[in-house]
Amino acid sequence: RGTTFAPFLLMEPSARVAAQGGGGATARTDALSAYYNPGARGFQEASNAGFTHNAWLADIDYNYAAVAVKLGPAQTVALSVTSLASGDIAVRTPEQPQGTGELYSVDDIAIGLGYGRRFTDRFAGGLTVKYVQQTIWNSSARTGALDAGVIYELPFRAVLGASIANFGTPTSFDGTDLRI
Numbered sequence: 001r002g003t004t005f006a007p008f009l010l011m012e013p014s015a016r017v018a019a020q021g022g023g024g025a026t027a028r029t030d031a032l033s034a035y036y037n038p039g040a041r042g043f044q045e046a047s048n049a050g051f052t053h054n055a056w057l058a059d060i061d062y063n064y065a066a067v068a069v070k071l072g073p074a075q076t077v078a079l080s081v082t083s084l085a086s087g088d089i090a091v092r093t094p095e096q097p098q099g100t101g102e103l104y105s106v107d108d109i110a111i112g113l114g115y116g117r118r119f120t121d122r123f124a125g126g127l128t129v130k131y132v133q134q135t136i137w138n139s140s141a142r143t144g145a146l147d148a149g150v151i152y153e154l155p156f157r158a159v160l161g162a163s164i165a166n167f168g169t170p171t172s173f174d175g176t177d178l179r180i
Contacts, residue, residue: 005143006132008084008108009166012036013052013064025161028151031066034078034114034126037149037163041076041116042124044068059087074119080112080128104137112147122153132168139175143168 014032017024024036032050033040047069054062066080086106090099109132116126128147133140149163 005141005168005171006108006110006134006145006166008062008134009082009110009132009145011054011062011064011082011084013050013066013082015052025149025163026151026159028124028159031068031078031080032064034066034068034080034116034128035064037151037161038114038116038126038128038147039124039149039151039161039163041068041078041114041126042074042118043151044070044076044116046070047076061085061087074117076116078112078114078116078128080110080114082108082110082112084108105135106137107135109133110145114147122155123150125150130166130168132166134173136173137175137177139173139177141171141173143171145169 012018013035017027027033027036028040028043030050031048049067052064056062063083066078068076068078070076088103088105091102091104092099110130112128112130114128118124126149130145132145133142145166145168147165151161153159
């Protein structure tokens with residue numbers, strides 16, 4: 001059975017790809033492309049960086065940054081950071097619906113280290129290893145995750161891409177808030 005952890009990792013950093021329905025498995029133009037398919041790093045022409053900041057409703061901030069560095073004509077390494085922060089939220093209870101005077105926050109972060117390689121002029125693959133942490137007030141959970149992907153350019157200007165994202169190890173929350 002599968003479970004869901006760290007849904008903030010599903011927030012797309014590229015407005016262009018999100019506007020196209022999230023079909024970014026074949027995108028390969030910049031550092032943000034590796035979010036959709038780590039194999040995109042093999043097709044990158046030069047070192048580059050990409051940054052995204054979104055101010056969501058209720059003062060929630062989403063940030064994504066990726067830096068890709070070319071190691072040669074066929075290899076690229078990358079570092080990415082994803083964060084989601086809620087800001088301070090008032091603690092409310094049925095007895096004190098206007099607030100208890102205490103504040104809590106939700107802070108999520110993922111740090112990824114990736115590698116991509118072009119194996120032929122038409123085929124590339126890549127891998128990203130991530131550390132993922134979610135913190136809600138005094139409780140947190142952390143795990144490791146893996147992204148992997150390949151891209152193949154067909155001779156008639158079509159591109160095939162496949163990727164698996166956020167495949168991780170089991171985890172659970174731990175902290176003083178779970179004693180209630």
